[in-house]
Structures are given as structure tokens and as C-alpha cells.
Amino acid sequence: MEEKTANYTLVTDPKELPRVVNALEEAGAVGADTETTSLSPRDGEARLLQLATPDETFIIDLFEVRDISPLKEVLEGGPVKIFHNSKFDFQFLKELHGISAAPVFDTMLAAQLLDGGRQGAAYGLDAVAERYLDESPDKSEQRSDWSGKLTGRQLEYAARDAAVLLPLREKLLEALEAEELVRVSKIEFAAVSSIAEMELAGVKLDVGRWKELEKTVRERRDEAALALEAHFPEPEGVLPLEGLGPRLNLNSPQQITDAFRSIGIELADTKVWTLLKVDHPAARDLLRYRELQKKLGTYLETYPKFIHPKTGRIHASFLQCRVPTGRLACASPNIQQIPHEEEFRRCFVAENGYTLVIADYSQIELRILAEVSDDPAFVSAFQKGEDLHSLTAATMYGVSMEEVTKDQRSDAKRINFGLMYGRGAKSLSAQLGTDEARGRQLIDEYFNNYPKVQRYLQRTANRATRDRTLRTLAGRVRKFSNDPVEDDRGAMRREAMNYPIQGSSADIAKLALAYISRDLRGLDARLVNSIHDEFVVECREELAPEVSEKMRGAMTRAGERILEKVPVEVEVVVSREWTK
Incomplete structure (x- = not known):
């Protein structure tokens, strides 16, 4: 049956779903939310699905309307669906009802992008609505029992949470356009489904x-x-x-x-x-x-301890916009920071009959540095397919590329990455195991060989100090503090040197996530991990060659969307264990 009040229409009869579909199809955007009995679809159920148009808010009781397949087409296409923390709702709809919501606009991610990496702000729906709409939704019912008979207060709360997303999106969209963040917001929104599905898939630990x-x-x-x-x-x-x-x-x-x-x-x-x-x-x-x-x-x-008893796999949580660079963070547990030694990584395996396809970008941050600095030696090295670390070692030590030793290349690698991260002679010399004077000499030799890299790093640090903002190649913004108490000029300059590089790498990685998921659709293959510029897919063994090529193609296209001068290279390995 359908119960209608001034604020919402409660749907408890499947026969009412066609009317809901018609209303959604006529809307330009739909506020969407779920109320659940748990924080994970592995441990609970979705009780309510709220869908708000400018004219009407529908609350679908999923305990009464078990089959919502009539909504599948409009939820997977049609008007934009506005969620707050869309990854959460996506997982419940995908896992329990087989629906992949798209396209989405995530008000939480939009607010985080607009804040430009500043720490300390709250991003719950109540906090974001208060900042942008001067109203704060009452969240007192959020932790109430959604598994039993629902009260009028619960239903009103559920309806408000969906309806408020419509005006909130308008305000956030205006701000995104004003701050030229629409492009990067689309990258973030497109990556949500890939990240959600990656969490649902989990990884297998031997x-x-x-x-x-x-x-x-x-x-x-x-x-x-x-x-x-x-x-x-x-x-x-x-x-x-x-x-x-x-x-x-x-x-x-x-x-x-x-x-x-x-x-x-x-x-x-x-x-x-x-x-x-x-x-x-x-x-x-x-x-x-x-x-x-x-x-x-x-x-x-x-x-x-993190292995789930139902799936036998670890389902980590990936945090999409929690760090200033836009890189994915990971928690509960952090499977991005597993030690690199083979004895650790070989413990992460594919299921029987399946294999892992492991693909990563070759020196993507150095390629971005070449792009943004336009240093001719850097750009030329990548265009010719040369090994940049060996080239750096050869020029610094005055030997031919063929004469570069393993230790010299290792030193050059530390210097290439160290200077990109704003390291000075003191920390670089400690890492190289030499004295500070030798560290300074190596830095000077490096910048003599790559003068435009030095100018770019200095110019970027100066711009951050002057303007207090920096952007990645895709337009992601970093806003630095103006608070004199928090203002550590040295730390800010070091962070500034690396932000456009690491942030652009994050933009490429999130584009790649979206492209990989799209290109693998319909295959028995699933993303199971993302470690910055490395992606792991688990697939049927016989599909490995096809999956390998699709991953390589998707990642290459993502890189080429951001980089114009420097070619992108992707390395792919197939293994039953997470090893290369």
C-alpha cells in the first residue's frame, strides 16, 4: 500500500513502484539515501530507500518491497542520483539488490574537494548542510533501530535526509563551478562505484x-x-x-x-x-x-582478525578524499601499506581457479614532473623510452649509461624522488649514507643537469607561499593555511613542491579505476586492491590475457587524459600471488 503525508509517500506495495519510476524519470536530479540495520551489507540489511524529487519524496520500505528491480533501469541511468557518502549506499544497493547507482553526485566528496585538503572540517550531512544551506538536519534518529516497526519520527528523518540533498547539490555545484572544480569532481564521482565494488570484493589472505x-x-x-x-x-x-x-x-x-x-x-x-x-x-x-x-x-x-567469517576475505575501507593530494587512503586494515617484501605479498592470493592481474604505471610521478617542468632532458628520456634513474646516475657520476652501477642507479632513484618530495641536503645525505656536504654537491649536480626541474620546484613553492593555493593538472585544488600559528613555511614549501605531482597521479589513478571497472564489465573479473598507481584484479585464469590488455588500455587512456607531452607506460604481471 501507499501512505502519503505532507512530507513523504511511504511505499510498502510493489505495485506502486511504476509510479515511483515515472516520477524519477521526469526529474532532472534525485536525492537518494538509505537507512540500514548495519554499517556493512555483509552484516545487515537496507531497511529504507529514500528517493526525493523536487515535487515528492518516496520512502520505500525494503522489508515490505523486497524486489525493487522495476527501479533498476532508472537508478542505473537517467537523472543524476545525489548521495551523501555515496559509496555506503552504493554497496547496499549493489550487494543486496543488484543495482549499481549511476550517475551520481556525492555531496560529501564535493564539500571535501571545495575545502582543498584543509584539515579539521566535519563532513557529515548535518555539518555540510549547515555550512552551505544554513540549516542543520536533525540526526538524532540516525542510530535508532531500523529493523523493527518504524515510527513517524524515523520516517520524517529519512525523508528529510533525501530531500535536503536537492538544494544542497545546487549550492555545491555553484561552488564547484566558481572554483573550477567540476572536472575533478566528475573524476571523483566516476570512481565511487569502482571503489565500492573493490571493497565488496575484498582480498584473500592465505x-x-x-x-x-x-x-x-x-x-x-x-x-x-x-x-x-x-x-x-x-x-x-x-x-x-x-x-x-x-x-x-x-x-x-x-x-x-x-x-x-x-x-x-x-x-x-x-x-x-x-x-x-x-x-x-x-x-x-x-x-x-x-x-x-x-x-x-x-x-x-x-x-x-579482519577476515570476514561469511566471505573468508579481508574487506578494507578505502577513503576517497581524506588526504590533501586526493590519493586513496585505506583503513581497517590498511592493505595499501603491506611491506613490499615478496614473503609478505605472496600471502595475498587468488581463489582456486582464479588468478591475479597486477598492473602499475611505470614511474608515473616522474613522468608528471617531466610534464609540469617541461625539462627537455626529462621529457626526452621518457619519449625515447630511456630509464630515467640510469640517465640521472650517468650524468651525475660522469659515466655512460652502460657503466652505471646498481648502487649508482639506486642513489639516483633516491635523489629523483627525494628532491621531488622537497628533501634537502640533510635528509638526502642521511638516506644515501653520506655526509651533508656530499648531499649538497649531489643536489647541485642534479639541478645543473635538470635546470627546469629546479625552476619548477622553486616556482611552485613560491606560488604556494604567495597565493596559498595550488592545483593539479586536472584542477584539484590545495588550499594552504593562512593561520600564523599553523604556518610552517619550510614544511609548506616541501609539501607544495610535491602536491601537483602526487595530486595529478591521484587524478590519473581515479580515472583508471573508473575505466578499468567499465572495461571489465561482463567478465568474471573484479578489482580487489588499489595501491596508488598499482591495481590488482582477480579473474578467472583463462581470462588473464584479455583482462591484462583491458587493464593496460584503460590505464593508458587515463594517463593520456592528463599528460600531453610525456608517454604513459603500464607494466602488467599475471600471478596467483600478489608478486611481480
Whole structure:
């Protein structure tokens, strides 16, 4: 049946869906929202689907109307659907009802883009509506029980949440147009479905391998602890008692500082950069211990807890506009930061009968640096298909490309990336294991060979200091603080040098996500992970060649949409494990 009030029409009879479809088809835009019994479609259900047009708001009770397939065509095409945090609603509609909402306008993502990476703002619907509409929807019913008999207050709340999206979109669209952010907003909105489906797919962890690796790394950690303690004298008056573990608390900066003092080394602090400059094996052993302890605590001991009992897979959460550069962030758990060592990555596998297709851009950030700086040596290297790190090493060390050693190329790689990230002689020399004077000399030689790179980096930092804004090649904006309390000029200049590069890489990656999903549609293949400029698809083994070519083509097109002078290269590997 249909229950109509002044604020909404409650639909509990499937026979009323054709009227809903007609109303939606006549609308230019539709405010859309869901109310659910859980935060995940794996653990709960969608109770309500709210759809608001300028003339009427429909609330569909999904416990009464189980089959909403008559809405599929209009929800997957037709008018733009306005969501707030569309990834959440998309997942419930996709997983439980087989509907992929499109096209979408996400008011949360739009507000985040307009804020330009500034931290501290709230992005709930109530906060965004208050900023742009001077009204704050009452969210008191948000956490109420949506699984039982619904109250009038709940229904009114649900209707308001959908209806408010219509005027909110108008205000946000005006602001996006005024700040020339429409292009990048379309990139973000197009990526939503890919990211949502990637989360739904999840990744498979071989728990047996993982547990064996945990045992191995724990043994290495304990050996590193003993090796570290062996450098320090026994405390006076203390008898060693077998089985009591380490004498030192290796996670205590004070105890570590005291221990180093006992062998004649004064540490200003126990940070990584300080320890890297200490020429003593104790410092290296401490760094190794910390690295192993982090691998245990952050990854090996915790990741199996995230395996969902229904799917047997890890379903991480990807955060779309949470960092200023626009890069995807990841949480619960962070599967983007799995250690690069093969022994870790080989624990992430495909299901039986399936394989992984792993594709990543070749040196995409350096290609972007070549594009934005227009340095002829940089641009020419990529146009000729040369290895930029070897070319840099050859010019800096005065040898031919064929004579470049592995260590020289490694140094050049650190310098290429380090200077792009705004590193100075002090941090670069520490990373290279040399003194600061040599670090300065290497930087000078580098900029002598690539003068337009130096001018670009300096010009970009100066512009950020002067204008307090920067943009990527696709127009994504970064707004820097004008607050004198927060104003760290050095940190801002370093961030500014890299923002257009890393931000443009994020724009390309999100375009690639959308293109990959579109090109793989209809195949037994699904995105399962995205690590900045690397994408992992799980597909039937026999489809791997076709999927490989489709991924390469989609990623190349995405890069060519942003880069005009520099060619894009994509490397693809097929493996049952996440290894290259």
C-alpha cells in the first residue's frame, strides 16, 4: 500500500513502484539515501530507500518491497542520483539488490574537494548542510533501530535526509563551478562505484602462510633484540636470570638513550634520521629490531582478525578524499601499506581457479614532473623510452649509461624522488649514507643537469607561499593555511613542491579505476586492491590475457587524459600471488 503525508509517500506495495519510476524519470536530479540495520551489507540489511524529487519524496520500505528491480533501469541511468557518502549506499544497493547507482553526485566528496585538503572540517550531512544551506538536519534518529516497526519520527528523518540533498547539490555545484572544480569532481564521482565494488570484493589472505611468516619474523625480532643488547654492558649489580627476556625495554626512548650513552654515544633522540647517521652497529640493530617489531604488531598479528567469517576475505575501507593530494587512503586494515617484501605479498592470493592481474604505471610521478617542468632532458628520456634513474646516475657520476652501477642507479632513484618530495641536503645525505656536504654537491649536480626541474620546484613553492593555493593538472585544488600559528613555511614549501605531482597521479589513478571497472564489465573479473598507481584484479585464469590488455588500455587512456607531452607506460604481471 501507499501512505502519503505532507512530507513523504511511504511505499510498502510493489505495485506502486511504476509510479515511483515515472516520477524519477521526469526529474532532472534525485536525492537518494538509505537507512540500514548495519554499517556493512555483509552484516545487515537496507531497511529504507529514500528517493526525493523536487515535487515528492518516496520512502520505500525494503522489508515490505523486497524486489525493487522495476527501479533498476532508472537508478542505473537517467537523472543524476545525489548521495551523501555515496559509496555506503552504493554497496547496499549493489550487494543486496543488484543495482549499481549511476550517475551520481556525492555531496560529501564535493564539500571535501571545495575545502582543498584543509584539515579539521566535519563532513557529515548535518555539518555540510549547515555550512552551505544554513540549516542543520536533525540526526538524532540516525542510530535508532531500523529493523523493527518504524515510527513517524524515523520516517520524517529519512525523508528529510533525501530531500535536503536537492538544494544542497545546487549550492555545491555553484561552488564547484566558481572554483573550477567540476572536472575533478566528475573524476571523483566516476570512481565511487569502482571503489565500492573493490571493497565488496575484498582480498584473500592465505592464513597458513601468514602464520608461518609471523613465526619467522618473531624469531628474527628476538634475534635482533639479543644482537642489540650484546652491544651494551651488563648493568652493575644485576645478575642475568635465564628466561626473563630482554634487559632493556627496547620501546623506551629513555632506556635506549641511556644504553647508547653507556657505549659513549650521545643521541639527541631515537628517531630514524638520527640513528641513520650513527656509525655504530648498535644503531643498525636497533633500526632492524624496530622494523621487525612493526611488521609483527601492525601486520602479522592483526590482519587475520579482519577476515570476514561469511566471505573468508579481508574487506578494507578505502577513503576517497581524506588526504590533501586526493590519493586513496585505506583503513581497517590498511592493505595499501603491506611491506613490499615478496614473503609478505605472496600471502595475498587468488581463489582456486582464479588468478591475479597486477598492473602499475611505470614511474608515473616522474613522468608528471617531466610534464609540469617541461625539462627537455626529462621529457626526452621518457619519449625515447630511456630509464630515467640510469640517465640521472650517468650524468651525475660522469659515466655512460652502460657503466652505471646498481648502487649508482639506486642513489639516483633516491635523489629523483627525494628532491621531488622537497628533501634537502640533510635528509638526502642521511638516506644515501653520506655526509651533508656530499648531499649538497649531489643536489647541485642534479639541478645543473635538470635546470627546469629546479625552476619548477622553486616556482611552485613560491606560488604556494604567495597565493596559498595550488592545483593539479586536472584542477584539484590545495588550499594552504593562512593561520600564523599553523604556518610552517619550510614544511609548506616541501609539501607544495610535491602536491601537483602526487595530486595529478591521484587524478590519473581515479580515472583508471573508473575505466578499468567499465572495461571489465561482463567478465568474471573484479578489482580487489588499489595501491596508488598499482591495481590488482582477480579473474578467472583463462581470462588473464584479455583482462591484462583491458587493464593496460584503460590505464593508458587515463594517463593520456592528463599528460600531453610525456608517454604513459603500464607494466602488467599475471600471478596467483600478489608478486611481480
